[in-house]
Amino acid sequence: MEQYNRGFIEDNHVELVINLAHLFAFDEESWSLNSFQRLSGRYITDLESHFSYEETVLEAIGYGSLVLHKLKHQEVVSSLRKILFDAQSYQAACKAIRHLKVLIISHELLEDQEYWPLFYTSEENRDLINASEVPVTNTEFDIHHISLVRYVNLIHQRLLVGEDVDYVCKELRLLLEFMRFHFDEEEMRFKAPNPEHAHEHVRFLLILKEMINEISAEHVALDTVTPFLKRWILQHIENFDIGSFR
């Protein structure tokens, strides 16, 4: 199973999420409907082949909820087709891309997590963070927090079995995109302007970016990475999220 896992999570998900930003990097002057539709068409084709690869792997390992998961893929693709097709101006395209990001990352982070346990040896006592340690906000963000924590646990398990630096950096870049998505969602839901909370989000993204650079230059001891993530995430929820949403 391990041989599937590396190609699977690493290449496909990283490409779909991280490369999204590069793929649709345009400004108002350089934007044209033609090239937007060409890029969108290509993105949908890539997405469909990713989903079909994912389904083949899940079928091969006998994933019990495959039918439901296939339906979720179909829903994502058909919503995206509509959103992208309806975007006929630069402003509409920007909105469509934002919507596209939310749909893709929500699927990768929240729905794909359901099958993750099949891909790594999850012994409860090897998890760095238990779900019970995560402070509760009683909002939809609790699901995000649990998903982010599970992703940190996944990275932690990779480190325990001695994964290489490049691999860990790829996983951390994906975590960075997941965190960015989660922070954006939170900030849109602030009941009142909350610059301190938003500033903490910005600060964390900068620290994580810097950390990835330092890790790839082999300046950071790998065993300090996930304990740092644990501390930051749990303290942030406790000190900022609870006050903002509860």
Ligand SMILES: [Fe+2]
């Ligand atoms: Fe999926």
Ligand SMILES: [Fe+2]
């Ligand atoms: Fe949060």
Ligand SMILES: [Fe+2]
């Ligand atoms: Fe937050």
